[in-house]
Amino acid sequence: MNEPQGRPAVQDDRRRRFELLALPHLDAAYNLARWLAGNSADAEDVLQDAYLRAFRYFDAFRGGSDIRVWLLSIVRNTFLSWVKENRSNRLVFIPDDRGADATEPAETMWGETPRDPEALMLQSADAGMLNRLVEDLPTEYREVLLLREVEEMSYRDISAVVGVPIGTVMSRLARSRAMLRHRWHTQSAKEASHGV
Amino acid sequence: MECDRASALLHPLIDGELGFLGRQRLLRHVARCGGCAGRLSELQALQTALRTKLQYHRAPPALAARIGAAIARESPSLAPARRRLFGRGSGVPAGFGLAGGLVGAAAGVALTLLVTGAPIRPESDMVSAVLDSHVRSLLPNHLTDVVTSDRHTVKPWLSSRVDVSPPVRDLAEEGFPLVGGRVDYVDGHQVGVVVYRHDRHIINLLAWSSPGKADEGLKTQSRQGFNLITWRKGGVTFWAVSDLEIGELRKFALAIAAAG
C-alpha cells in the first residue's frame, strides 16, 4: 500500500484525532446550544460554527485537560458572537455581577419562610412548566443552571466555560434557583386560581 | 453558625462543593435549625426536579454528518482508495457525497473515524483498538445490538455469538446500570462487549480469551480524554473504557473484577 506523504496524511491524522475527541461530546454541545439559542435551527448553525472553530484551534487544545469544558466554552462564545450578528436588537446578557465577585447573600432571595409541603410539590412539578420557566431565565442564569444540573459540572469547570470567577458561578446559581422557585410558586398559584 | 451564612452555603452543599469540615459544620446547624432544614429540603427537591425533568436535547443525527462534512472541507483529505469502513457499517460507498438518510448521515462521520490502513501512529496498539471500539460505540446506532437492562437476555445473546462474554452483572445499585451488549471487532477479532453506564457516561466492557497468560491486576491509563482500565484473570483479558472520571471507572472495574 502506498503511504500518502506529507500534508494530507497529517491533516487526516489531525482530523481523526479531533473527531475522536470532539464528536462524543456532540450531544452535550448541542444541548447547551439548543438551550442557549432557544430553537433547533439556530442551535445547529451555532454548533456547526463552534465545531469548525474548535477544529481550527485544535492545536491550542492541551491534551490532558477536559475537552468537554473546552468545547462548551467555544459553543458558548460562538453563541455570543452569533447573537451579536443576528440578534443585535435583543439584549441577552444582563450585567448582574456588580463588581467582579459580588456574592449576594442568598438569604435575600431565599428569604421567605420555607414550607415543607412545597418541597413535596416541587418534586411533582409539571415538567412542561419547569422547562418553560428555565427557558425564561436570563441567559447568564440559564447557562450556569444547565451546566450544573444537566451536565453536572463542578463550579471550577463552569467557571472555565463561562469565564467568570467561581464565586460568581456560585452566586448566579443561587440566584437562578431563587428566581426559579419564586416564579414556580407564582405560576402554580396562578394556575390554581384558574382552577387548573 | 448563623442562618445567613448557612443559607448561602446550602447551594455549594447540594452541589458537592463543600469540604468535609464545612459540610459537617453546616449539617450540625441544619440539624438544629428548622428554617435551614426546610430550605435545604426545598433546594434538594428543586435540584431533583431539574435533573429529572429538564429536557436533554440530543443532536439530530444529520448534524454530525453536516459537521463532519464541514470539517472535511477545511482539511484536504487522503485519496479515496485508502478509506475503508470496517466493522458493521459495510456496504456504504466512501466519500462525503453520500445519499441522505440515516445510514449516510452516520457514515459521514464514521468514515473519517474509521479510516484504517497502515497504522497512523507506530504506537497504535491494543489501547487504540479498544479506544476505537469505544468511540465507534458512541456513534448513532452503534452502541448496542441488544438493548436491555435484563442480564438474563444479554448473557445468552452474547454467549451464543462469542467464545468469551464479559461479565454481565446487575450493578444498578452500585450506580452502573446495564445498557446492553454487542459484538465488535478489535484488532481483527470478534469480541463480546457489554455496555454499562454511569449517569450519562457510557462504559464499554470488553473481554477476550488469552489462554496461558498470567493474571494481572488493574492497570489504568488515559488517552485522548478517555480512561481505560485493563486486567487479566483466569486466562481472560478485560478492558473497561469510558470518558468517566478515573476514580469512578476504577470503582466499576473493581466491582466487575470482584464479581469474577
Ligand SMILES: [Zn+2]
Ligand atoms: Zn438556620
